[in-house]
Amino acid sequence: MNHVRKFIALILFSSLLLVSTAALADELVVYSARNEHLIKPLFDAYTKETGTTISFITDKEGPLLQRLKAEGENTRADLLLTVDAGNLWHAADEGVLQKVDSAVLTKNIPANLRDPQNQWFGLSLRARTIVYSTERVKPSELSSYEALGDAAWKDRLLLRTSKKVYNQSLVAMLIAEHGEERTEQIVRSWVNNLAAPPTSNDTALMEAILAGQGDVGIVNTYYFGRLLKKNPELKLALFWPNQDSTGVHVNVSGAGVTRYAKNPQAAIKFIEWLSSEKAQNMFADANMEYPVNPAVEAHEYVKAWGTFKASQQNLADAGALQTDAIKLMDRADYR
């Protein structure tokens, strides 16, 4: 009987092998929530330099995470690449990543931009900061995120939807700093100051400021960069808030080695390469972000927006407090 079973299984497997396009080569497999046009050039450069081929697949964070969980120990993925510390924290929390001991990484990446357990590492830095209309707002009127709830900004503030993880991380960091009660007051005061319902993306927010629907808002730096590149005469500017206190809220895109990676060493080497000087510029510049490696200078273009003091809070807190942040924003009717 056992032979028959074996035989049937053999036939089944071999016929499936014929239709399967799965590759068996020794290669690095990446699941990425960061967009193809931002990562493909880096993969190509790495392949050129080291000869390691990289296969990858892109999707949203949620589905990628479920995919990793469902595949379990048979996953082909060696590396998970995603944006936002909240997502990285959840991946670690769900147990799909593994601890990595790498002197290179601990040296290249500041402690607050990587997981305390070293399961994930930030690779590029973006600030979520205040943008304002240069026509209707003087920078001296601005001071902090919290102050955007002041009466002076009544019907002048614009926000992106609370459903975007960037805002969830921002509020999570506020909770880490002020506690829930105070943070809820701040968020409520923002909602109270809104000039229009929250927009679905940062670009739409800035365009609304340009059109005069509101005067200030909170955006990621690279969206501002993109708009500025299209229109150098842009009547908008960035303001770095909380310089006297905690610093500007920053976030990262980053990577972690999967728990069941077939090729963990190659994966670690690749992350190390990404944190190196050479790759840092490519990685960050592709999306007008800041390098995480302190030894690397940001692109001229990005530097022109000014220098700022960044928050030193560990980004893992953003992940841990994300659920609380969402619930808080829901309670405050921030849509």
Add this chain to the structure above:
Amino acid sequence: MGTLTTSAGNRAEASWRGFSRFFRQPSGWQWLTLAVALLVLAPLSILLLAWQDPAWDIWQHLLQTMLGRLLLNTLTLVLGVTAGTLLLGVSLAWLTGACDFPGRRYFSWLLLLPLAMPTYVLAFVFLGLFDFSGPVQTQLRDWFGRGAWAPDMRSAGGVVLVMSLALYPYVYLLARNAFQTQGKRALEAAQSLGSHPLGGFFRVALPMARPWIAGGATLVVMEALADFGAVSIFNFDTFTTAIYKAWFGFFSLAAAAQLSSLLVVLVFLLILLEQKLRKRMRFTQGRLAPQAERIKLQGNKKWLASGYCLTILLIAFLLPALQLLSWSLESFHLEFDSRYLTLLGHSLTLGICSAVLIATVALLLAYAGRRHQDRLTHGLIRTATLGYALPGTVLAVGIFIPLAKLDNLMINQARHLFGWEIPQLLQGTILIMLIAYLIRFMAAGFKAIDSAMYRVTTNIDEASRLMGLRGIKLLAKVHLPMLRGGIFTALTLVFVDVMKEMPITLMTRPFGWDTLATKIFELTSEGEWERAALPALTLLLAGLIPIVVLMRGTEKD
């Protein structure tokens, strides 16, 4: 009354006999429906299994903060979009299917073009044009000052408008098919009984087109319920918002699945309700009446009709297409490379293969339903079409989880039995993608073919059988020609739907096997809408191919 009770009793009894026969001696047809239904049930049951571990804390939070508003929004959206698509779809279908006016021939297929426009693309373009910061309102403020009033696009009305414009072709396509094949006799009878032609339309032509219109409307309801792309661009919170919030915000796939399963139940009830309301009605007259002559619209009316069609075409298709074109030209140098040919090739391959597969299975299911009138068979068929009602991403996971389990089982067995290390065999194969699309889009293919099946009466079968036509020959010589319109419709709907589809494609595609839709996803997920215009436009153009073919295939005059 006595006779009525008996006949109801007989029906129940017949149904029960069919029910028990199903278990004792299922026919090939019934095996087939069972197989397809099980295929669809697999991901659905994964979702239902989530109830094992109810995420009460998330439910409680949602209930306290937003569920009431979300349900109201969802209701508004579904009712609004259904009303909007019925209004647009049926009126346009009647004008182009039963009337004559200048440009009618062209409009009849041009009006289908919005089918190829993904809802999220239309939503983005509309918001870009008509939002506060868009060119239209800016121009208005330039003319009339800052106080100039303009309707707020980011409102329930705006979402309903955009989704109605994007989804009306579903109703239009099916209703036009009905009006074209309806024949003129019934309308003449209505006129001889004192009905004005328009009254005859409402009292006779419209009710007789009901299975078609209901089929289209069901697709629209399912699309509206499951939509996430368009509503999130408008930041209009609906039930799907809660689903995505549960998953991507609270990282509870269980809660997301629990919420999604409610959608499935709702749609199932809706379908049952429609069937109940139809009772014992039939929708065709005994014989094939001569094709109705078109009502020739006179004077102002004919120009009004042309103007109406042109307006809809303009705002639902031409305007957004032009906007896409202008963005494409801007980003052409950034975006375009030789890979576009590959992307297009992949999209077309998937579209064509799944259209053929789904239309074939839909045809078989429609036959199974015709052969077996028992409730179980029909219940199974309805189950087989439920995949359309789920948010794509949730269904994608529901499909992926059992798939990965099966793969893991095989890998472990191979290791255990032969000591082999084999890779995943199922994941990342085109075959699995096709099966996943089948689960998702069965409804689109089935509704189109099933409503056409109403034209094939049992008399036609019997007459054919007397002439010695059976089986395949009967199908080829009699049924296929009669079902041609429905089959073409099914092929087009599925082809276009598959090409537009994102979440399942993202989740099940082989490594490196990108399509136009995944390219759009890449660019839009980081807000690069204008760069996404080129793949969107390419998708649009590819979607036009079957629509033009469809028109050639069904437009007889």
Add this chain to the structure above:
Amino acid sequence: MSDNNQTILELKKISQAYGKQLVVKDLSLTLKHGEIGCLLGASGCGKTTVLRTIAGFEPLLDGEILIAGNCVSRAGFSLPPAKRQIGMVFQDYALFPHLSIFDNVAFGLRELPKAEQLRRGNEVLQLVGLHSEHNKYPHEISGGQQQRVALARALAPKPQLLLMDEPFSNLDVTLRERLSMEVRDILKEYGTTALFVTHNQNEAFAVADRIGVMHSGEILQWDKAHNLYHQPVSPKIAEFVGEGALITGVVRANQQVDTGLGLLSGVVNSSLPTNTAVQLLVRPEDIIHDDDSPVKAQVIRRSFRGANILYHLLLEGGDQVQALVPSHCDHQPGEKIGIQPDVRHLVLFPLGC
């Protein structure tokens, strides 16, 4: 309401064409209140077109149609069908498949109050004997029942004029006879003015008061059934209506005609001069089988009809006649039998007319 002598339908020299093909030519007829008219003709003679033109479904090329004295159609004008107060029974009944029997019947009553709709609908259903089926759908009842529903539906709004297009053609023979009688009774009971078209003479004879025989878009004769049969105005009608044969003859003096059957007397239309070559209509019942008769004829074909046998007989002069003979007189083709003409009135047509 309307006085019994009122003209309900009047067609004045109407013409109708499909493209360049003239399908109705200068056709005229009138129907008085309560009369049942019939257009009888082979398929393709234009009879259905006339009906559809009266209903308002086809435009008129020339002429005029009046209903109850009001012009409803003339060249360039057509009152919409809905405003003509006509009822129509279609050949395929055209029942609304999505409506129950009662709702079908009440379709034309929607302007009445609900209670009145119910009363009137039930009344006509009762009239056609289908009251118990009111809840069923059209596909759930038999063909004969469907026909009656179609009639009830058309009658319910009390139309001024009822049009019926081959109303019985979808029914089997026995049902057809029974229903045609029933329909006549119903129409008479209601005093409904009706016009129907058929290709079946028996139907026409059974139901209609006046029949118009149509050929190539023209009415050849508009008359009572008796007159059509016994006094046809042309050889075509003589051949089309009823059975019988035309034999040749020559007019003699004293209203006599010399034929293959001998010298016959009793000419009706006597204006023909003597020695005119004519055709004479001989009906089967005009020939009596009589073995003693000097006139002999050869049986060439026979068709058994139960009580009678219809013989086709060849006369000496080469003409053929038919004879209806009691079926106990059994003769085979080829036999010669004796016959006796018993022609009461001679219908003559000058030869070559």
